[in-house]
Amino acid sequence: MKFHVKSLDLAPMGVQRIQWADWHMPVLARIRQRFEKEQPLKGLRMACCLHVTTETANLMRTLQAGGALVVVCASNPLSTQDDVAAALVVEYKIPTFAIKGEDNATYYQHLRAALETNPQLTMDDGCDLVTLLHTEYANQLKGMIGGTEETTTGVIRLKAMEQSGALKMPVLAVNDAMTKHFFDNRYGTGQSAIDGLLRATNLLLAGAHVVVCGYGWVGKGLAARAHGMGARVTVTEVDPIRALEAAMDGFAVQPVAEAVRDADVVLTATGSKHVLDKTALENLKDGAMVGNAGHFNVEINLVALEELTCCRREVRPLVHEHRLKNGKLVYLLAEGRLLNLAAAEGHPAVVMDMSFAGQALGAEYLVQHAQELDHKVYVLPEALDREIARLKLEAMGLHIDQLTPEQQEYLRSWQAGT
Numbered sequence: 001m002k003f004h005v006k007s008l009d010l011a012p013m014g015v016q017r018i019q020w021a022d023w024h025m026p027v028l029a030r031i032r033q034r035f036e037k038e039q040p041l042k043g044l045r046m047a048c049c050l051h052v053t054t055e056t057a058n059l060m061r062t063l064q065a066g067g068a069l070v071v072v073c074a075s076n077p078l079s080t081q082d083d084v085a086a087a088l089v090v091e092y093k094i095p096t097f098a099i100k101g102e103d104n105a106t107y108y109q110h111l112r113a114a115l116e117t118n119p120q121l122t123m124d125d126g127c128d129l130v131t132l133l134h135t136e137y138a139n140q141l142k143g144m145i146g147g148t149e150e151t152t153t154g155v156i157r158l159k160a161m162e163q164s165g166a167l168k169m170p171v172l173a174v175n176d177a178m179t180k181h182f183f184d185n186r187y188g189t190g191q192s193a194i195d196g197l198l199r200a201t202n203l204l205l206a207g208a209h210v211v212v213c214g215y216g217w218v219g220k221g222l223a224a225r226a227h228g229m230g231a232r233v234t235v236t237e238v239d240p241i242r243a244l245e246a247a248m249d250g251f252a253v254q255p256v257a258e259a260v261r262d263a264d265v266v267l268t269a270t271g272s273k274h275v276l277d278k279t280a281l282e283n284l285k286d287g288a289m290v291g292n293a294g295h296f297n298v299e300i301n302l303v304a305l306e307e308l309t310c311c312r313r314e315v316r317p318l319v320h321e322h323r324l325k326n327g328k329l330v331y332l333l334a335e336g337r338l339l340n341l342a343a344a345e346g347h348p349a350v351v352m353d354m355s356f357a358g359q360a361l362g363a364e365y366l367v368q369h370a371q372e373l374d375h376k377v378y379v380l381p382e383a384l385d386r387e388i389a390r391l392k393l394e395a396m397g398l399h400i401d402q403l404t405p406e407q408q409e410y411l412r413s414w415q416a417g418t
């Protein structure tokens with residue numbers, strides 16, 4: 001079996017941590033039990049480009065239980081948990097290509113290793129694997145059943161591919177399922193990016209001024225959690241509706257170049273590029289910390305930051321101090337890469353349980369409906385989304401009401417009025 005991980009000696013710790021996560025992923029465990037019996041992915045080659053974490057390991061076990069021949073590579077150079085990568089190889093016999101801190105060349109070498117298994121299905125987080133498949137490995141597209149995509153950034157890229165006619169297989173946007181973005185993006189990133197901030201800096205949030213750039217699901221989660229821990233929160237936005245929502249949720253709203261003047265912490269969560277650009281970086285308060293909760297390391301203009309910097313040193317793991325030419329000190333967290341996975345452990349298993357239930361059911365759905373699907377981006381069918389929510393409620397021991405026949409009739413009718 002081919003693999004490239006940091007050290008196989010780390011496997012025992014990885015196995016223990018994967019089991020811990022498994023105890024918090026009951027929905028995925030239920031799907032795994034069914035997959036073992038029904039074998040919906042039997043004999044299918046799957047290439048998965050995901051953050052190599054304990055939660056991902058349990059997803060890989062589920063796909064494998066469903067009969068898939070799985071290979072996994074990292075979807076980010078800094079997010080790999082090396083003990084998990086080792087455990088995947090040693091304990092679960094899954095070819096794994098992921099090393100925390102790998103350089104860009106190694107990162108792409110790992111994606112190529114996954115594609116060289118000639119997959120029929122992809123599972124991607126950010127669309128790098130699908131992009132490479134459509135460029136360097138386009139000759140393999142004919143054999144593809146389709147793919148799934150985990151994150152907002154990846155879905156944006158896929159929709160651009162679809163619109164330009166470049167997409168040559170069906171893709172399920174798991175991110176767009178309600179049981180994914182309502183929970184994972186908001187509560188998952190909201191908590192885990194703050195976790196990364198605190199682990200990296202040991203900062204006290206109470207009394208700090210935190211600027212959150214972007215008020216999508218991730219921004220909403222970050223702002224709510226920072227506020228909940230006593231921070232004063234300002235939101236920056238480009239969308240008037242989201243800006244209004246932030247204002248009515250009780251947050252200050254300002255343009256980014258202004259907001260940063262008084263910020264202790266600036267967190268980007270937009271999915272866009274150069275949100276913290278030269279002017280905003282120059283305006284940062286002396287001692288400000290800047291980090292990114294979005295998928296790619298493009299939200300903070302790192303080239304502009306270099307140009308503004310006269311010297312730089314690492315003052316704590318994953319914290320680089322930049323002395324700017326204007327005399328101010330600025331602290332860049334996790335090299336501008338996604339803070340929650342680089343400096344902490346990513347989203348807790350409890351929330352990844354739903355996201356990865358969507359991935360597993362999404363893969364099964366693609367196989368079952370391969371004949372009917374075009375080269376388009378699809379959402380997970382609502383029935384599957386609701387089933388995931390139902391199973392999660394059940395696992396949480398929560399019960400809800402059902403519409404009575406009278407209520408169902410009332411909601412179907414239009415005659416009854418005042």
Ligand code: ADE
Binds near residue numbers: 346
């Ligand atoms: N994305 C965010 N958190 C994650 C996690 N814990 N595992 C895999 N992907 C993630």
